[in-house]
Amino acid sequence: MAKSPETEHPVKAFGWAARDPSAHFSPFNFSRRATGERDVQVKVLYCGVCHSDLHMAKNEWGLTQYPIVPGHEITGIVTEVGNKVEKFKVGDKVGVGCMVGSCRECDQCTNDLENYCSNFILTYSSRYTDGTVTYGGYSDTIVADEHFVIRWPENLPLDAGAPLLCAGITTYSPLRYYGLDKPGLHIGVVGLGGLGHVAVKFAKAFGSKVTVISTSINKKKEAIERLGADSFLVSRDQEAMQAAVGTMDGIIDTVSVAHPLLPLINLLKPHSHLIMVGAAEKPLEVPMLPMIFGRKSVSGSGIGGLKETQEMVDFAAKHNIFADVEVIPMDYLNTAFERLEKSDVKYRFVIDVAKSLKTE
Amino acid sequence: MAGTENSQKSFGWAATDTSGLLFPFHFSRRENGSDDVTIKILYCGVCHSDLHSVKNEWGFTNYPIVPGHEIVGLVTKTGSDVKKFKVGDRVGVGVIVGSCKTCDICQQDLENYCPKVIFTYNSKDQDGTKTYGGYSDIIVVDQRFVLRIPDNLSSGACAPLLCAGITVYSPMKYYGMTEPGKHLGVAGLGGLGHVAVKFGKAFGLKVTVISTSPKKESEAINRLGADSFLVSSDPAQLKAAMGTMDFIIDTIAAVHPLAPLLGLLKMNGKLVTVGLPDKPLELPIFPLVLGRKLVGGSDIGGMKETQEMLDFCGKHNIIADIEMIRIDYINTAFERLAKSDVRYRFVIDVANTLASN
Numbered sequence: 001m002a003k004s005p006e007t008e009h010p011v012k013a014f015g016w017a018a019r020d021p022s023a024h025f026s027p028f029n030f031s032r033r034a035t036g037e038r039d040v041q042v043k044v045l046y047c048g049v050c051h052s053d054l055h056m057a058k059n060e061w062g063l064t065q066y067p068i069v070p071g072h073e074i075t076g077i078v079t080e081v082g083n084k085v086e087k088f089k090v091g092d093k094v095g096v097g098c099m100v101g102s103c104r105e106c107d108q109c110t111n112d113l114e115n116y117c118s119n120f121i122l123t124y125s126s127r128y129t130d131g132t133v134t135y136g137g138y139s140d141t142i143v144a145d146e147h148f149v150i151r152w153p154e155n156l157p158l159d160a161g162a163p164l165l166c167a168g169i170t171t172y173s174p175l176r177y178y179g180l181d182k183p184g185l186h187i188g189v190v191g192l193g194g195l196g197h198v199a200v201k202f203a204k205a206f207g208s209k210v211t212v213i214s215t216s217i218n219k220k221k222e223a224i225e226r227l228g229a230d231s232f233l234v235s236r237d238q239e240a241m242q243a244a245v246g247t248m249d250g251i252i253d254t255v256s257v258a259h260p261l262l263p264l265i266n267l268l269k270p271h272s273h274l275i276m277v278g279a280a281e282k283p284l285e286v287p288m289l290p291m292i293f294g295r296k297s298v299s300g301s302g303i304g305g306l307k308e309t310q311e312m313v314d315f316a317a318k319h320n321i322f323a324d325v326e327v328i329p330m331d332y333l334n335t336a337f338e339r340l341e342k343s344d345v346k347y348r349f350v351i352d353v354a355k356s357l358k359t360e
Numbered sequence: 361m362a363g364t365e366n367s368q369k370s371f372g373w374a375a376t377d378t379s380g381l382l383f384p385f386h387f388s389r390r391e392n393g394s395d396d397v398t399i400k401i402l403y404c405g406v407c408h409s410d411l412h413s414v415k416n417e418w419g420f421t422n423y424p425i426v427p428g429h430e431i432v433g434l435v436t437k438t439g440s441d442v443k444k445f446k447v448g449d450r451v452g453v454g455v456i457v458g459s460c461k462t463c464d465i466c467q468q469d470l471e472n473y474c475p476k477v478i479f480t481y482n483s484k485d486q487d488g489t490k491t492y493g494g495y496s497d498i499i500v501v502d503q504r505f506v507l508r509i510p511d512n513l514s515s516g517a518c519a520p521l522l523c524a525g526i527t528v529y530s531p532m533k534y535y536g537m538t539e540p541g542k543h544l545g546v547a548g549l550g551g552l553g554h555v556a557v558k559f560g561k562a563f564g565l566k567v568t569v570i571s572t573s574p575k576k577e578s579e580a581i582n583r584l585g586a587d588s589f590l591v592s593s594d595p596a597q598l599k600a601a602m603g604t605m606d607f608i609i610d611t612i613a614a615v616h617p618l619a620p621l622l623g624l625l626k627m628n629g630k631l632v633t634v635g636l637p638d639k640p641l642e643l644p645i646f647p648l649v650l651g652r653k654l655v656g657g658s659d660i661g662g663m664k665e666t667q668e669m670l671d672f673c674g675k676h677n678i679i680a681d682i683e684m685i686r687i688d689y690i691n692t693a694f695e696r697l698a699k700s701d702v703r704y705r706f707v708i709d710v711a712n713t714l715a716s717n
């Protein structure tokens with residue numbers, strides 16, 4: 001008979017889980033593995049609430065294993081290390097992001113691209129090498145192989161910095177990969193949510209002019225005055241969109257619902273990329289003639305490897321970049337999800353796990 | 361009256377309405393200017409774009425239209441400032457005959473992306489007159505847009521390189537598909553596709569042809585030198601080849617599903633579309649995000665790169681596989697082209713079959 005979540009591992013753990021696609025969360029007793037020789041055990045202090053947590057809790061992608069304990073923007077303190085661990089010691093501040101395992105041998109892994117390994121293991125709702133399901137950071141502790149643990153810079157806040165572990169790397173990686181990290185470029189950022197607002201901050205730190213493209217004029221003041229964007233385009237404003245045709249060196253598109261790509265492709269200069277980091281569920285229409293006549297492309301990017309995630313966190317610390325967050329107690333989670341669905345958050349909820357997660 | 365704007369008499373075949381049927385047509389060319397080269401046309405390739413244009417399928421045809429942008433001929437006159445060519449030289453003219461020549465884009469040898477680019481046919485020339493293409497006896501072209509044909513390449517069979525050749529060569533260079541040992545998929549085996557296979561092999565790539573038509577397998581492997589052949593309508597074959605290709609050159613001009621092709625790409629793989637579907641394609645986003653894959657477009661190439669491509673063909677003995685036709689066969693050729701019934705490009709024997717009345 002299969003062991004229950006509570007008994008499958010030796011170390012008691014407690015968190016909040018959803019049991020079915022209603023995505024209603026409630027307290028959940030489970031267990032973590034003993035700290036293996038290369039493992040790091042972390043007391044979770046904060047965990048960001050990523051939109052993917054919502055998609056997964058509702059099983060929108062068909063990948064969910066219930067009960068699900070989401071959370072892959074985790075910061076905390078090391079409480080135990082395995083005897084072969086070299087990078088960390090007890091008391092260190094660390095982060096754990098979207099992945100906790102990969103094959104470590106394939107071309108992708110050996111090139112520090114663990115996120116593109118065909119056998120990657122996600123921080124939650126994935127099957128670990130011991131056959132058990134992984135549980136994420138809406139919980140009191142987590143145990144992870146040191147390779148997948150991030151050193152946390154001293155000056156980076158643990159609460160507002162937590163979203164960097166997913167939103168941060170998701171936007172940083174394509175800006176670097178597509179050469180959009182050089183000063184003087186004009187970068188478009190579509191969508192101003194968790195991903196979008198961090199993309200603006202990174203692009204500004206790289207020395208770019210940044211235009212936010214949004215469906216809603218309401219976000220303009222924030223975008224310009226608080227986040228430092230240089231300009232703001234309302235995508236429904238045809239005249240403004242027309243005036244901006246062919247002006248952008250690259251666009252990071254963070255929108256995960258279906259939306260027209262042609263107006264965005266037209267904003268690109270020739271030989272430039274529209275990079276999707278939000279993942280719409282259904283295929284989008286792409287008109288090929290403008291792409292052919294302008295040698296433009298649509299591509300995607302998903303998080304980043306561990307080496308790059310560490311580099312991103314260190315870059316963020318150096319440039320004082322962290323997310324704009326609303327810190328919430330664990331028992332606010334269900335309300336937070338309702339608000340997240342309506343994009344009613346500026347711009348990430350972060351659960352104060354250590355202070356608010358009470359075992360029953 | 362259309363076609364009498366200039367002073368040099370010229371004769372060709374033109375379409376005058378959306379039926380796309382071509383008939384003999386008298387028109388005129390400009391006098392040879394100081395930068396110009398006058399060319400007696402020997403051969404002209406029949407590109408699928410010619411068919412789209414004569415039927416106004418893209419909506420911007422200005423009738424009457426003399427198509428043809430895969431032209432090989434002999435220089436009969438050179439302007440006073442022309443140093444690159446002399447009378448008697450064997451030369452080519454491709455898809456473009458003009459650009460502003462001064463903007464940043466032109467200065468980077470990317471004339472095909474210049475906002476003021478002038479196409480070989482159906483475009484407005486610098487003097488305001490309409491351009492007419494290679495289904496005709498002569499053409500007058502600015503020397504910058506004239507290409508040297510390598511001596512060892514036969515004129516008729518190298519004509520298609522001037523559009524089909526550069527159309528696949530340019531993205532293969534731009535997207536790095538030239539590293540020996542990498543795996544290239546070529547989707548569609550027509551005028552563009554068969555040249556892509558030849559270039560792929562010349563670059564040292566492993567080449568798989570992806571086609572809906574199993575009948576093309578023997579040709580692809582035995583004649584064109586492809587390493588393997590995949591029938592894209594066969595789910596088992598698609599599944600077996602998932603995640604195996606570094607690049608795909610997609611030459612399919614009709615609307616077609618991208619999802620199966622994206623599945624064939626490795627992580628970080630790139631699919632470049634060079635066929636011109638007239639409606640948008642459906643693009644699934646998940647595979648792009650999860651695999652950092654790219655879907656891009658590419659459009660011919662600049663003059664420097666087109667010459668480089670021709671020289672590459674000269675070095676590797678690459679020519680197109682053609683069916684030579686008389687000019688008066690052109691309407692039948694278009695019917696067959698619409699059904700992809702050609703291996704793999706028609707080429708009009710202009711000099712021997714185009715007789716003015």
